[in-house]
Amino acid sequence: xxxxxxxxxxxxxxxxxxxxxxxxxxxxxxxxxxxxxxxxxxxxxxxxxxxxxxxxxxxxxxxxxxxxxxxxxxxxxxxxxxxxxxxxxxxxxxxxxxxxxxxxxxx
Amino acid sequence: xxxxxxxxxxxxxxxxxxxxxxxxxxxxxxxxxxxxxxxxxxxxxxxxxxxxxxxxxxxxxxxxxxxxxxxxxxxxxxxxxxxxxxxxxxxxxxxxxxxxxxxxxxxxxxxxxxxxxxxxxxxxxxxxxxxxxxxxxxxxxxxxxxxxxxxxxxxxxxxxxxxxxxxxxxxxxxxxxxxxxxxxxxxxxxxxxxxxxxxxxxxxxxxxxxxx
Numbered sequence: 001x002x003x004x005x006x007x008x009x010x011x012x013x014x015x016x017x018x019x020x021x022x023x024x025x026x027x028x029x030x031x032x033x034x035x036x037x038x039x040x041x042x043x044x045x046x047x048x049x050x051x052x053x054x055x056x057x058x059x060x061x062x063x064x065x066x067x068x069x070x071x072x073x074x075x076x077x078x079x080x081x082x083x084x085x086x087x088x089x090x091x092x093x094x095x096x097x098x099x100x101x102x103x104x105x106x107x
Numbered sequence: 108x109x110x111x112x113x114x115x116x117x118x119x120x121x122x123x124x125x126x127x128x129x130x131x132x133x134x135x136x137x138x139x140x141x142x143x144x145x146x147x148x149x150x151x152x153x154x155x156x157x158x159x160x161x162x163x164x165x166x167x168x169x170x171x172x173x174x175x176x177x178x179x180x181x182x183x184x185x186x187x188x189x190x191x192x193x194x195x196x197x198x199x200x201x202x203x204x205x206x207x208x209x210x211x212x213x214x215x216x217x218x219x220x221x222x223x224x225x226x227x228x229x230x231x232x233x234x235x236x237x238x239x240x241x242x243x244x245x246x247x248x249x250x251x252x253x254x255x256x257x258x259x260x261x262x263x264x265x266x267x268x269x270x271x272x273x274x275x276x277x278x279x280x281x282x283x284x285x286x287x288x289x290x291x292x293x294x295x296x297x298x299x300x301x302x303x304x305x306x307x308x309x310x311x312x313x314x315x316x317x318x319x
Binding site for chain 1: 108109110111113114116117119120123124126127128266
C-alpha cells in the first residue's frame with residue numbers, strides 16, 4: 001500500500017522549478033560547468049547564479065571555482081545530501097502520482 | 108501539490124535528465140574521425156576522377172565506378188559504427204546503459220532522413236542510364252536530409268546539434284541551387300570540415316566545460 005502523502009514532505013528548496021532543473025541535470029551528469037548548465041537549461045547568468053548559491057547554502061550543491069589557463073571555470077556537482085534530497089523528492093512525487101492513479105471508492 | 112502537478116513535475120524532471128544524459132554522451136571523437144574519413148574520401152574521389160564534380164565518376168570504367176561507390180558506402184558504414192561504438196563506450200564509462208531511451212530517441216529521429224537519403228542515392232545511381240545532373244544532386248540531398256535529421260535529434264539535447272543541423276540544411280540548399288557541380292568540395296566542407304569543427308567543439312566543452 002502507498003504511504004500517505006503529507007504536504008510537509010515536499011522539500012521547498014528543490015520544489016522551485018529552476019532549482020529542480022539544476023538538481024535533475026546534476027543527478028545524471030557527475031559534474032557540470034556553469035556554462036553547460038546555463039546552456040542546457042536556457043537560464044541567464046543571474047538566474048543560475050542565484051539559485052545555485054541557494055542550493056550551495058543548503059548543502060545540496062558543491063561549487064568549485066578554478067582556473068583553466070587564465071579563464072575562470074565554475075563547476076557544480078550534487079553533494080550526497082543533495083542527492084538524498086532529490087531522491088526523497090522523487091519518492092514524494094511518486095506517492096502523489098500513485099495516490100491519484102488509485103481508483104476512488106464512492107459511497 | 109495535486110496529482111496533475113506531480114505528473115507534470117515528473118515529466119519535466121525526466122526531460123531534463125535525458126537532455127543531461129545526451130549531453131554527456133555526444134560523440135565528439137566520432138565526429139572528428141568521421142570528418143577525417145570524409146576528407147580522405149573526397150581526396151580519393153578527386154584522385155580517381157580528376158574532377159571536383161561527383162558526376163565525373165560516370166566517365167570511369169565500370170569497375171572503378173563500383174569501387175568509387177563501395178568506398179563511399181564503407182565511409183558511411185564506418186561513420187555509423189564509430190558513432191555507435193563510441194557512444195556506447197562513453198555510456199558504459201559513466202555507468203549508463205548504451206541503449207538509454209534518450210539515445211534511442213535521438214537515433215530514431217535521425218534514421219528516417221538517412222533512409223530517405225539512401226533511397227534517393229540508389230535511385231540516382233541505378234541504371235538504366237544514370238544522368239550526371241542526378242549524380243550531382245546526391246551530395247546536396249544528403250546535406251539537407253542529414254541536416255534535417257541532426258536538427259530533429261538535437262531537439263532532445265543541447266543547442267549545438269541543432270545548430271549543426273541548420274548549418275547542414277543551409278549549406279545543402281546553397282549546394283543544390285548554386286554548386287551542384289562542386290560536390291567534392293561541398294562534401295569536404297560539410298561532412299568533412301564541419302564535422303571536425305563540431306567534434307572538436309563538443310570535445311572541448313566536455314573536457315573543459317564552458318566559460319563561466
